Amino acid sequence: MPAHKNPYLVPVHDLMHRPGEMRERVLEFDAPERLGEAVAFVKEGTRIRIDLRLEGLHDGILVTGDVDTTADGECVRCLDPVELPLEVEFQELFAYSEDEAFDFAIRDDHVDLESVVRDAVVLALPFQPVCRPDCPGLDPTTGEKLEDGAVTQDREVTDPRWAALEGFRPSTTDTE
Secondary structure: OOOOOOOOEEEOOOOOOOOOOEEEEEEEEEOOOOEOOOOEEEOOOOEEEEEEEEEEOOOEEEEEEEEEEEEEEEOOOOOOEEEEEEEEEEEEEEEOOOOOOOOEEOEOOEEEOHHHHHHHHHHHOOOOOOOOOOOOOEOOOOOOEOOOOOOOOOOOOOOHHHHHHOOOOOOOOOOO
């Protein structure tokens, strides 16, 4: 069975222990799995492009990146599907040693950007995506999609618990 190739792995052997050296790389691949679990997410198979800048430092390698992809979701007002362009930046230091002072370390002359990219993308996803800023949404009574410029009709809503008393009206001759 072939080993699963991790598209987030970047070789850095040419930069290790060379402070001041810098390389730029571009990663392009299809998302190996879904990113995000809310109303908006990057679905599996969506194209991801990462423009990287790798800089050698004394303690490790500083990785700066710009992620470009597309998020899919559902408008929270009208429930139509939406496709949102997503651009997010990240910067993280990958240390030479696995010291607890650093969150990430270089392993086998590679930096693994998976958790860094995942965190940056998921945190950049909109919490309540809309198809457009002025989306009128759904009619609160009928649940039907409102057209542009439509005004909801105020309807008197009767509590169903009082329906049995609807026919009861006091007579005007009663003085008590």
